[in-house]
Amino acid sequence: MASMAFSAAISTTHSLYNCTSNSSNVSLFVPRIIASAQSKESNAQMGRRELILKCSELAVLGAIFNFRYTFSVVFDIWVFVEKVFGAFIINEFVMVVDSGKKPGYLGVQKNLQALALCPATKNCISTSEDVSDKIHYAPPWNYNPEDGRGKKKPVSKEEAMDELLQAIKSTKPDKFTPRILEKKDDYIRVEYESPILGFVDDVEFWFPPGKKPIVEYRSASRLGNFDFDVNRKRIKALRLELEKKGWASEGTF
Numbered sequence: 001m002a003s004m005a006f007s008a009a010i011s012t013t014h015s016l017y018n019c020t021s022n023s024s025n026v027s028l029f030v031p032r033i034i035a036s037a038q039s040k041e042s043n044a045q046m047g048r049r050e051l052i053l054k055c056s057e058l059a060v061l062g063a064i065f066n067f068r069y070t071f072s073v074v075f076d077i078w079v080f081v082e083k084v085f086g087a088f089i090i091n092e093f094v095m096v097v098d099s100g101k102k103p104g105y106l107g108v109q110k111n112l113q114a115l116a117l118c119p120a121t122k123n124c125i126s127t128s129e130d131v132s133d134k135i136h137y138a139p140p141w142n143y144n145p146e147d148g149r150g151k152k153k154p155v156s157k158e159e160a161m162d163e164l165l166q167a168i169k170s171t172k173p174d175k176f177t178p179r180i181l182e183k184k185d186d187y188i189r190v191e192y193e194s195p196i197l198g199f200v201d202d203v204e205f206w207f208p209p210g211k212k213p214i215v216e217y218r219s220a221s222r223l224g225n226f227d228f229d230v231n232r233k234r235i236k237a238l239r240l241e242l243e244k245k246g247w248a249s250e251g252t253f
Contacts, residue, residue, distance in 0.1 A: 008172035012200035023038050028087055038116065103222065108187060115204055115218040123227035124220035125235065131251075138235060139251030141242065142212035157207055159188075164188065164205060164215070164238075174230055176201065192234065198225055214250070 070076035105116045118124035118136040129137040144150035155163070168178050168190055175195045182189035191200050203219045206245040219231040239249055 013190070022156040064228070068152045093130060102181075103202060106204060107190065114206070115206055115216055118218075121225045123224055123231065124218070125231050126218040126220070127216040128218065131239055138217070138219075138232070139249050141239065142213055142246055142250055143247050145213060145244075145246070145248035148248055150213070155246075157213070160213065160215070160247075161188070161207065162178075163242065163247075167238050167241040171237050171241050176230075176234065178203075201227075201234070203234065204230075 031237075069115065085250075107116075109116055110113070112128075114128045115126055117128050118126050121136055125136055125138040127138055127140045131137055140149075143163070144154040149155070165180070165183075165188070172178065175196070176192040179191045179193065180188065181191055187210070189206040190203045192203060193200050200222065201219060201221045204217060206216045208214055208216060217235065219235055221227045221231065239247070
């Protein structure tokens with residue numbers, strides 16, 4: 001777009017050169033209104049300096065007009081693509097915006113009694129992954145750590161879930177808006193929506209059965225191949241908020 005505007009300026013400047021080299025050719029590129037206004041005045045009476053100024057104004061106007069026209073065309077194409085194809089072109093990726101549907105594999109996996117594993121893409125972390133997977137693994141949380149409030153004043157699973165819900169509502173890393181879509185006795189599902197394009201990330205929290213005060217979680221983007229660590233930042237922000245209440249991580253992040 002900018003290159004087309006620049007080309008317009010070059011083209012008009014070329015006309016400026018012709019204009020200054022031969023004042024009799026002014027009427028070839030000057031708009032009709034200006035030409036008619038100048039018809040009363042002979043070219044011989046127009047000084048060279050005034051002629052150059054007139055041509056310079058036309059060069060600037062031509063470049064501005066071309067820029068605005070090009071921007072308008074590009075904008076119209078963008079709106080057309082968005083409405084017809086539902087697509088956004090972002091950097092080097094083309095991603096179809098259809099983030100309104102919940103993936104079918106979310107929830108506690110019945111055969112494994114764990115949250116779902118991550119896909120091969122680098123936009124997901126889960127406590128269900130193997131510890132050796134540095135891209136996708138994240139350690140679970142302990143809401144009654146032994147070296148903390150677990151010894152002094154442990155809380156129940158219900159109290160821990162209330163603390164987690166409070167942290168979800170009060171924490172908005174990267175300005176993503178959280179929406180709690182599902183809440184059970186041992187499970188919470190949250191959708192985080194991006195502030196500009198409305199992309200949705202699915203985040204799950206699960207309190208496994210047993211006496212150990214552990215919380216498993218999974219955070220994943222629905223679209224794309226990379227998340228620029230958005231999911232890790234989100235989980236870290238939540239963990240830091242929960243640490244104020246006495247929670248702790250079961251391992252290093």
